[in-house]
Amino acid sequence: MGTVSTLAIVLFIVGGVLVIWVIAAYNTLVNLRGQAQRAWANVDVALKQRWDLIPNLVETVKGYAQHEKQVLDRIAELRAVALGAKDRKQRIQAEQEVTRLLGNIIVWGENYPALKANENFLHLQRTLADIEEQIADRRELYNEAATNYNVYQKTFPAVLVAQSVWAEEMPLFEAAPQEREVPKVQF
Amino acid sequence: MLSEAMRASVPAVIVMVVACAVSSYAQRQASAPPKWKQEFQRARQVWDNGESDRALRILEKTLVLAPDNTARAQIAFRYADWSHQLGRYSTARQWYQKCLDVAPEGSDLIRRATAGLKSLPPPAPAPALPGTVPPVAVTPPHWRQVREPAPERGPVYAAAVVMLVMLFGFLLVLRWASGWRKEAFFAQVLLSALLAGAGTMMLPLAWLALVQELNIQPDGWMAGALTLGSVGCLAFAARSWQQGQLLRSTPLTRLRSASHGFLKVRGVAEPAFGLLNSRVGDIPALYLHEVSERYVRRTESYYDSQSKRWKTRTVYRWETIYSFVQGVNFIMDDGTGKAIVEVQGAEFHPQHVALFYNYTPVRSFPWFASVGDVRTRVSYIPPNATVTVWARYYEHDLPGTTRDEMRLQYDRFHRCMVVLEGQESKVYSSRTGTGLALAVMGVLMALGVLFILLNPGIVATFAE
Numbered sequence: 312m313g314t315v316s317t318l319a320i321v322l323f324i325v326g327g328v329l330v331i332w333v334i335a336a337y338n339t340l341v342n343l344r345g346q347a348q349r350a351w352a353n354v355d356v357a358l359k360q361r362w363d364l365i366p367n368l369v370e371t372v373k374g375y376a377q378h379e380k381q382v383l384d385r386i387a388e389l390r391a392v393a394l395g396a397k398d399r400k401q402r403i404q405a406e407q408e409v410t411r412l413l414g415n416i417i418v419w420g421e422n423y424p425a426l427k428a429n430e431n432f433l434h435l436q437r438t439l440a441d442i443e444e445q446i447a448d449r450r451e452l453y454n455e456a457a458t459n460y461n462v463y464q465k466t467f468p469a470v471l472v473a474q475s476v477w478a479e480e481m482p483l484f485e486a487a488p489q490e491r492e493v494p495k496v497q498f
Numbered sequence: 499m500l501s502e503a504m505r506a507s508v509p510a511v512i513v514m515v516v517a518c519a520v521s522s523y524a525q526r527q528a529s530a531p532p533k534w535k536q537e538f539q540r541a542r543q544v545w546d547n548g549e550s551d552r553a554l555r556i557l558e559k560t561l562v563l564a565p566d567n568t569a570r571a572q573i574a575f576r577y578a579d580w581s582h583q584l585g586r587y588s589t590a591r592q593w594y595q596k597c598l599d600v601a602p603e604g605s606d607l608i609r610r611a612t613a614g615l616k617s618l619p620p621p622a623p624a625p626a627l628p629g630t631v632p633p634v635a636v637t638p639p640h641w642r643q644v645r646e647p648a649p650e651r652g653p654v655y656a657a658a659v660v661m662l663v664m665l666f667g668f669l670l671v672l673r674w675a676s677g678w679r680k681e682a683f684f685a686q687v688l689l690s691a692l693l694a695g696a697g698t699m700m701l702p703l704a705w706l707a708l709v710q711e712l713n714i715q716p717d718g719w720m721a722g723a724l725t726l727g728s729v730g731c732l733a734f735a736a737r738s739w740q741q742g743q744l745l746r747s748t749p750l751t752r753l754r755s756a757s758h759g760f761l762k763v764r765g766v767a768e769p770a771f772g773l774l775n776s777r778v779g780d781i782p783a784l785y786l787h788e789v790s791e792r793y794v795r796r797t798e799s800y801y802d803s804q805s806k807r808w809k810t811r812t813v814y815r816w817e818t819i820y821s822f823v824q825g826v827n828f829i830m831d832d833g834t835g836k837a838i839v840e841v842q843g844a845e846f847h848p849q850h851v852a853l854f855y856n857y858t859p860v861r862s863f864p865w866f867a868s869v870g871d872v873r874t875r876v877s878y879i880p881p882n883a884t885v886t887v888w889a890r891y892y893e894h895d896l897p898g899t900t901r902d903e904m905r906l907q908y909d910r911f912h913r914c915m916v917v918l919e920g921q922e923s924k925v926y927s928s929r930t931g932t933g934l935a936l937a938v939m940g941v942l943m944a945l946g947v948l949f950i951l952l953n954p955g956i957v958a959t960f961a962e
Contacts, residue, residue, distance in 0.1 A: 316714060317954070319702035320722040321947055326699030328729050333693060343911075448895070448902075455758040455892075459911045471692065474685030475672045 336469040340477075343460040347481050350453035351399070357446045358406055362390060364442065365413075368435045372416060375426040379419065386412055400482040407484065410446075413439060450484045457481035533953070534563035538573065550584055559955070571601035575611055587618050594618075657698050664694035716957040721950045724943045731940030735933045741914055742929030745888055753835030753904060756891045760909050763891075765832030767839070769881040772826055776876045778854045783878035785825035785846045785917065790874040791816040793867040814869070825879075825917070830887060835904060839887055841917065843908035847928075849920035850883075852876040879919045888916040 369383050389405045389412070396402035417436055420427040427433075461480055464473035537560040545553035557577045564570045578593035594615040601607040668690035676682045714722075744760070751761040773782045778790060794817050802809050825841040853860050854874040863873050879885065890909035893902040908915040918925055950956060 316703075316706055317718045317721045318951060319706055320714065320718045321725045321951070322699040323703040324722060324725045324729070326696040329692065329696035329699075333689070333696075448893070451758040452892070458759065463911075468689075468692065471685050471689040475682055475689045476676055478676075478679070478682055478685075 333468055333472065337472045337476075340460075340464060340469055340473055343456070343463055344477070347453070347456040347460045350449070350456040351481075354446065354449045354453050357442060357449055358393075361409075361413075361439070361442050361446065362394070364435065364439060365390065365409075367431075368413075368416065368439065371429065371432050371435060372419060372426060375419075375423045375429070379416075382412055382415060403482055403484055410443070413443075454483050457483055532565065534560050534565065534569055534573075537563060538576075541576075545580060550580065554580060563954075567600040568602055568605070571597050571605070571607045571611075574600065575607055575614075578611065578614060582614060582618065588621065591615065591618055591621070653702075657701065660701060661694050661698040664697050665690050668693050715955075716961060717950050717954060720957045721947050724946045724950070728940045728943035728947065731936045731943065735936035735940060738929050738933035738936065741912070742926055742933060744912055744914065745916065745929065746926055748888060751891075753830075753832050753837050755834075756837075756904070758892050759890065760888070760912055760914075761891050762886060762888050763830060763832055763837070763906065764884065764886045765830045767879065767881065767883055767885045768829045768831055768836075770827070770829040770838070773881060774824055774826055776852075776878065777820065777822065778857055778874040779852055779859065779876060781852055781876055781878055781880075783850075783880055784828050784883070785841070785848055785879040786822060787846075787848065787877040788820070788822045788874065789818060790820040790872055792819045793869055793871040793873075795869050816867075816873070819872070828881075830885070830906065837891070837904035837906050839889070839917070840905060840907040841915075844889070844915040844917050846879065847916065847918040847920065847924055848877045848879045850878050850880055852878070879917070883919050886916075886918045886922060888914065888918075890915070 365386060369386065372379070373383065386409060389409050393402055393405035393409065396405060417439065420432065420436065463469055464477075464480075537556060541553045541556040541560060544556060554577060557573055557580075561570060561573050564573055574593050574597035578590045578597060581587075581590035581593060594611045597607060597611040598615070601611065669686055672682075672686040672690060676686065745762075748760060748762045751763055753763060753765075756763070767784055769784060773784065774786045775782055776786055776788050778788065794815065796813050796815065797810055798813055799808055799810050801807075825844065825846055827841055828839050830837050830839050852875075853863060854876070855863060856872055857874070867873075887906055889906040890911075891904070891906055893904045895902055906915075916925055
């Protein structure tokens with residue numbers, strides 16, 4: 312009887328520790344997922360502000376830069392893609408391409424002097440630069456939270472819990488393939 | 499250099515000592531008589547000392563340890579014989595019968611038990627009440643059958659059924675929670691098995707508590723405490739090891755190109771939010787750990803077990819009279835940028851140490867002290883020292899400006915922030931040493947649990 316109760320106590324403690332371990336892993340996962348989602352929501356707010364700004368910008372530059380119609384059309388396409396994206400990865404890809412194209416539009420001011428003299432364009436240029444900076448900061452925070460979540464859900468026993476319930480990997484903001492290309496300099 | 503070598507050899511010495519202890523224990527166990535025989539001999543000694551009831555109790559416990567029927571017959575015969583001598587004839591008859599039931603055919607024990615049975619006075623018949631029907635003779639259950647039960651569906655079978663039920667229950671819940679995703683099935687089976695196994699492990703104690711009053715023996719308390727200690731030690735060892743790996747694998751980053759997250763930065767620690775000053779020596783520092791002790795004479799009472807009286811004695815010792823640990827925020831400049839270091843929650847490893855004896859700076863403390871002497875040890879990081887910081891980096895906009903403010907703070911995710919002055923190996927070796935010591939302790943405690951399980955009653959015997 313003595314041995315049986317001793318064994319029962321030992322088993323009870325080991326079993327209890329295992330259960331607590333799994334519960335703690337689940338709670339940590341929920342916490343990290345919540346942090347990553349909050350960081351994403353903050354990025355999303357800034358991205359929406361940018362989308363609100365883009366129609367005005369396009370209208371302003373349309374009259375001056377007739378030869379850049381392709382770029383403006385592409386931005387319109389990307390807006391539809393980004394707002395109707397099924398998953399976060401697709402959205403991130405669309406938004407990154409928009410960032411690159413907007414960078415081009417800002418440079419048009421140098422090519423088209425009439426555009427550079429437009430007060431409205433200059434105001435939009437400044438506002439866009441502010442929003443881009445905000446997006447960059449929030450993107451870093453999101454990348455940190457998403458990395459923590461992605462790393463934790465690959466550790467044991469969180470991997471079992473994560474795979475059993477969600478099995479989602481948060482995509483990161485990474486440099487687009489076009490941005491990785493080395494710029495060609497000609498003298 | 500010598501202390502480094504000694505420190506490096508500590509784990510090896512610990513392992514050797516443990517190995518020697520385990521080996522000598524195994525040798526002793528191999529040469530020692532079986533457990534039931536030891537208990538049998540102990541009962542005999544107790545009987546010879548005149549403690550008859552205690553001797554019979556020990557015999558009863560020994561019966562559980564008996565490995566075969568010959569041993570059981572021997573114990574039963576001894577119990578019957580002693581009961582016979584004490585004049586407890588019905589008990590003696592019962593135990594002679596038990597002996598006859600289990601003794602091997604043709605053994606000497608059968609002859610002796612039969613003789614003992616015959617020498618007992620006949621049992622007194624119960625007086626029959628007039629007008630009542632004589633009771634029907636009921637054959638008592640055969641002892642051999644009771645001791646050696648036929649294979650039946652025992653507790654293992656019940657545990658297996660409960661575990662299977664739990665496994666399917668957990669699996670069902672997880673399948674539902676995941677929206678019946680096919681690719682999650684394997685992980686769900688594993689998680690369900692883990693939870694069902696843990697749940698099944700917890701059942702026996704719950705069952706014992708429900709079915710009967712749970713009377714936990716000293717063995718149980720000790721095994722429980724050791725199990726908890728073992729699990730705790732191993733968990734902390736794993737955490738220490740993980741942190742060591744994290745610190746080791748984090749590359750050095752320049753503040754100019756740092757991004758949000760856990761990183762390692764090395765630079766000059768510039769004071770920007772004030773300095774701390776030590777009480778003794780007035781040393782300015784960014785981090786200070788100051789301890790002052792006084793050599794005192796104390797009169798203590800103690801219980802002398804030989805004379806069984808309380809006595810007094812005079813002792814001399816160092817007593818802490820003042821202790822202070824604190825750090826202040828500072829600015830780190832690594833040559834490419836500056837960041838504010840928020841030291842709350844940080845672990846400090848200072849390199850500078852100042853010693854004071856009776857408030858006078860010394861290079862080392864003297865060997866001999868007089869009553870009333872005061873010694874002070876100050877460990878500190880001075881301003882403008884070169885430090886390495888492992889922490890979470892983040893930056894935020896400074897209100898009203900276009901600039902960002904860079905900060906380093908305690909990382910809640912990795913539960914770590916280290917400020918180090920000097921060699922990085924100090925941090926790694928402290929983590930490795932702590933982890934190894936905790937792991938060894940955890941394993942030793944687990945072996946202790948195993949030892950208690952294999953030797954029932956060992957804690958009670960030791961306490962006796």
